[in-house]
Amino acid sequence: MVKDNSSYWQDNLRIIMKCLIIWFVVSYGFGLxxxxxxxxxKLGGYKLGFWFAQQGSIVTFVALVFWYSxxxxxxxxxxxxxx
Amino acid sequence: xxxxxxxxxxxVFGSFAMYFAIAWWARAGTTKEFYVAGGGIGPLQNGMAxxxxxxxxxxFISMAGLIAFLGYGGSVFLMGWxxxxxxxxxxxxPYMRKHGKFTVPxxxxxxxxxxxxxxxxVACLIIASLTYIIGQMKGVGVAFSRFLEVDYGLGLGIGMxxxxxxxxxxxxxxxxxxxxxxxxxxxxxxxxxxxxISMQLTGNPIPQLGLGSTLSDGSxxxxxxxxxxxxxxxxxxxxxxxxLGNNAxxxxxxxxLMIGTAGLPHVIMRFFTVPSVKAARxxxxxxxxxxxxxxxVAPAVGAMARLNLMSTIEPTAGENLVYAERPQxxxxxxxxxxxxxxxxxxxxxxQYTADKSSNEMxxxxxxxxxxxxxxxxxxxxxxxxxxxxxxLAAALSTAAGLxxxxxxxxxxxxxxxxxxxxxxxxxxxxxxxxxxxxxxxVSGYLGLNPPGFAAGTVALAFGLAAASIFPALMMGIFSRxxxxxxxxxxxxxxxxxxxxxxxxxxxxxxIPGTSFLGGMDANWFFGISPNAFGVIGAVVNFAVAxxxxxxxxxxxxEIQQMxxxxxxxxxxxxxxxxx
Numbered sequence: 001m002v003k004d005n006s007s008y009w010q011d012n013l014r015i016i017m018k019c020l021i022i023w024f025v026v027s028y029g030f031g032l033x034x035x036x037x038x039x040x041x042k043l044g045g046y047k048l049g050f051w052f053a054q055q056g057s058i059v060t061f062v063a064l065v066f067w068y069s070x071x072x073x074x075x076x077x078x079x080x081x082x083x
Numbered sequence: 084x085x086x087x088x089x090x091x092x093x094x095v096f097g098s099f100a101m102y103f104a105i106a107w108w109a110r111a112g113t114t115k116e117f118y119v120a121g122g123g124i125g126p127l128q129n130g131m132a133x134x135x136x137x138x139x140x141x142x143f144i145s146m147a148g149l150i151a152f153l154g155y156g157g158s159v160f161l162m163g164w165x166x167x168x169x170x171x172x173x174x175x176x177p178y179m180r181k182h183g184k185f186t187v188p189x190x191x192x193x194x195x196x197x198x199x200x201x202x203x204x205v206a207c208l209i210i211a212s213l214t215y216i217i218g219q220m221k222g223v224g225v226a227f228s229r230f231l232e233v234d235y236g237l238g239l240g241i242g243m244x245x246x247x248x249x250x251x252x253x254x255x256x257x258x259x260x261x262x263x264x265x266x267x268x269x270x271x272x273x274x275x276x277x278x279x280i281s282m283q284l285t286g287n288p289i290p291q292l293g294l295g296s297t298l299s300d301g302s303x304x305x306x307x308x309x310x311x312x313x314x315x316x317x318x319x320x321x322x323x324x325x326x327l328g329n330n331a332x333x334x335x336x337x338x339x340l341m342i343g344t345a346g347l348p349h350v351i352m353r354f355f356t357v358p359s360v361k362a363a364r365x366x367x368x369x370x371x372x373x374x375x376x377x378x379x380v381a382p383a384v385g386a387m388a389r390l391n392l393m394s395t396i397e398p399t400a401g402e403n404l405v406y407a408e409r410p411q412x413x414x415x416x417x418x419x420x421x422x423x424x425x426x427x428x429x430x431x432x433x434q435y436t437a438d439k440s441s442n443e444m445x446x447x448x449x450x451x452x453x454x455x456x457x458x459x460x461x462x463x464x465x466x467x468x469x470x471x472x473x474x475l476a477a478a479l480s481t482a483a484g485l486x487x488x489x490x491x492x493x494x495x496x497x498x499x500x501x502x503x504x505x506x507x508x509x510x511x512x513x514x515x516x517x518x519x520x521x522x523x524x525v526s527g528y529l530g531l532n533p534p535g536f537a538a539g540t541v542a543l544a545f546g547l548a549a550a551s552i553f554p555a556l557m558m559g560i561f562s563r564x565x566x567x568x569x570x571x572x573x574x575x576x577x578x579x580x581x582x583x584x585x586x587x588x589x590x591x592x593x594i595p596g597t598s599f600l601g602g603m604d605a606n607w608f609f610g611i612s613p614n615a616f617g618v619i620g621a622v623v624n625f626a627v628a629x630x631x632x633x634x635x636x637x638x639x640x641e642i643q644q645m646x647x648x649x650x651x652x653x654x655x656x657x658x659x660x661x662x
Contacts, residue, residue: 009650016173023169027162032333035155039324044295045305050323053158054150054382055291058165062371065172069364072177076361081653083359 008079015071019064027057090468091230098268098472099245102479105264106249106257114508117254117515118185118491124259124356130369132259133353135266135480137164137344137370138377139215140222143269143477147456148449150385151392154320156327157385163340165371165378170345172367176354178560180363182649185355186488187348187552188496194559196642197567198501203574205492207551208348212485213526214544215349219485220530222478229419229454230471236531242479243527250483250523251516255356258483265476270376272473276457276466277380280387283460290383310386313393318437322386328612336615343545343617346553349481349488360652388452391459396435396444403432412458421448482526490519543585546613550577550620558628563646564637569628577624584620585613 030038035049043051076082111117124132142164150157179190188208192201220239227238249257274290281293285306297305310322319325327333344350354363395413396404406424416422423446424433435444454474457467494515499506506514551574558565558573611619637643648654 012650019169019173023166027166027337028334031158031162032330032337035324044292045297045307046295047307047323050155050158050307051295053155054161055294055379057162058375058378061165061169062368062375064169065368065371066365068173069361069368072364073361076652081651083361083652 008075008081011075012072015068015075019068022060023064026052026060031057087464087467088231090465091471094465094468094472095231095475098264098476101264102245102249102261105260106253109257109260110252111254111256111512114185114495114512114515116256117512118355118487118495119352120254120256120259120356122356123358126357126362126366127369128259128263129353129357129362129366130371131266131373132262132356133350133366133370134373134377135262135269135476136353136484137350137374137481138269138477139481140219140474140478142377142381143273143474144222144453145450147381147384147388148452150382151389151452152447152449153327154314154322154325154386156320156325156333157382159327159333159336159340161378161382163337164344165374166337167341167344168367168371168374170341171350172364172371175345175351175556175560176363176367177360177652178649179351179556180354180357181360181652183355185352186491186495187351187556188492189500191552191555191559191570192496192500194642194645195555195565195567195570196639197571200555200567200570200574201496201500203571204552204555205496207547207574207578208492209489211347211544211547211552212349212489213522213529216482216485216522216526217529217533219478219482220526221533223475223482224530225450226454226471226474226478230468239527239530242475242482243523246479246482246486247520247523250486251519254515255352255487258487259353259356261483262480265480266373268476269473269480270373272469272476273377273384273453274380275469276460276462277384277387279462279466280391280456280460281383284387284390290380290387294383294386306390307386310390310393313390313397317393317435322389328615332611332615335611335618339545339549339615339617342553342621343549346548346551346556348492348548348552349484351556352488352491353484384453384456388456388459391456392447392452393435395459396433403434405432407431409433410459412455415458416451416455419451420446421451422446486519486522486526489522490515493518543582546581546585546617546620547578549617550581550624554621554624554628558625560646560650562632563643565628565632566635566638568635569631572631573624573628576627577620580623581616581620584616588613 030049031053035053038049038052039047041048046055111120113121115121146157146160146164149160179187182190182193184190184193188201188204191204192198195201220242223242224235224239227233227241228235231238233241249261253261277290278288281290282288284298285293285296286299287293287296294306297303298309302309307323315321327336354366357363357366395410398404406426413422417424423444425443425445427441427443428434433443434441436442454470457470494511494517498514499511554577555570555574558570
């Protein structure tokens with residue numbers, strides 16, 4: 001059995017928090033709230049805020065899910081809680 | 084028979100034959116195979132199956148059309164329908180997979196040690212899933228009637244028959260492998276026309292890059308700048324900045340779609356098919372990759388379709404198209420009634436403007452954009468045929484997933500779990516197949532006679548999932564203390580307030596004239612549209628559940644131990660639920 005389940009869970013929560021902050025910033029931050037100032041910057045033909053709303057946030061979501069999966073596998077090993 | 088029809092028959096019936104072959108090869112023999120495909124699906128395959136399960140006729144047919152006409156405002160659908168997977172991957176899927184059961188209501192019933200909670204969850208699941216299926220069935224009927232020119236009802240019947248064969252025979256196992264095939268069909272059907280069109284317009288074959296490139300017409304202008312210019316000249320909102328309601332509405336809408344996505348049972352149950360917690364985490368990642376392939380192409384499809392439509396109607400600035408010289412696709416869609424022209428000023432030319440009194444394109448249905456796109460861009464017939472097969476694959480794969488969610492919740496949760504605990508495995512399997520057959524007949528009937536409120540109920544389905552199932556699952560995992568009573572009260576009040584708000588503004592059961600606050604935007608709570616209200620329902624659900632737990636005390640110790648157990652990948656399934 002797991003010796004210190006609560007600190008494993010606390011570490012998991014920390015990783016989730018980091019991911020959700022980035023998740024929030026790229027979508028609600030860059031894509032919605034800060035869209036106007038960001039739109040003054042251009043990325044090729046894209047206005048930057050528009051790009052985050054229709055492309056960048058989705059790409060970031062994909063990266064976040066893989067990063068979470070990678071970090072959790074490390075965490076499982078560290079605490080010896082792999083299946 | 085003309086060439087296009089021949090190709091379409093080959094694409095559609097060829098893909099059906101493939102689904103049948105897969106269903107026969109992957110038929111289910113046990114309840115474990117029927118409900119969770121034996122629990123042995125690899126993460127990559129599961130990711131593909133989740134993508135097909137999730138991307139419905141709405142994603143395939145309607146979304147790019149919505150973006151084409153909403154522009155930047157359409158971003159809520161792009162972010163909302165993908166961002167939910169981040170929550171699902173981190174906050175729900177791994178722990179629910181660890182708990183190791185067959186259905187979402189079963190998880191809720193175990194965690195809240197309450198048959199009432201389980202029954203409430205079943206009710207939410209059935210309402211949300213049935214409303215979804217109506218949309219898929221309509222998609223099947225429309226695809227058949229437009230592309231093969233068969234009767235809408237006959238097309239619907241054929242679709243029902245196809246789903247019946249592989250979903251009833253194969254259960255989750257058959258559905259999983261057909262969904263993998265359907266994903267391949269739908270992603271090719273979606274991206275190939277987009278690649279062609281992106282090449283034509285910008286010279287860049289990758290649509291995601293083409294959307295940010297300059298036009299290849301020699302003007303050197305960026306595609307999006309040109310689109311902004313064209314639409315604002317005609318009085319429409321600027322494409323790259325036009326909002327959907329106010330800022331609060333866009334945020335609430337996106338959040339509602341995200342948590343609604345995370346709370347939809349037919350998606351969650353796909354995570355029960357993988358062999359481990361590790362595989363559940365990575366299959367969420369693969370699923371999102373496969374979904375993102377379509378979702379990052381969709382904005383390009385939308386913008387390019389809008390531009391093509393505009394330049395068809397106004398080939399050179401100030402010179403509008405003469406109605407008598409309109410292209411063939413224009414005539415084809417006029418026949419369906421989804422495209423309508425009215426020569427208001429009698430000059431024989433088509434004026435398309437934002438001003439309602441002088442606009443002569445009196446109807447441009449958003450749903451035709453993806454389906455008509457290949458024809459508007461003059462693509463070869465086999466591409467158009469592929470789009471028909473892709474639309475059907477998207478609708479059928481989602482319908483099958485929803486049907487399984489319904490049948491498992493009735494046969495496993497209600498019959499075996501609550502009313503007939505002595506049901507043998509063989510009879511439970513039989514019951515599952517029987518319930519699915521009934522569900523297909525009911526959804527076919529509703530697809531043929533869509534209730535007047537069908538359009539409004541899609542919002543209700545998302546609102547329900549967001550306001551009832553999502554908070555119950557989140558609290559069940561992240562709090563050890565929330566008790567059974569609290570969960571039931573929370574779910575009921577979450578649903579209650581969401582339905583009240585939707586009915587207040589859209590009419591009781593969507594019957595026009597019964598809405599006591601009217602559809603008036605002015606009465607919207609902080610400008611939040613009824614479609615975006617699920618998130619408020621979720622907040623109410625959380626608040627009520629915490630308050631009730633404060634008063635009635637925390638969940639029993641063995642339940643808290645069960646929570647500790649499913650938070651950790653190691654160790655067997657907790658004994659707490661078998662007491």
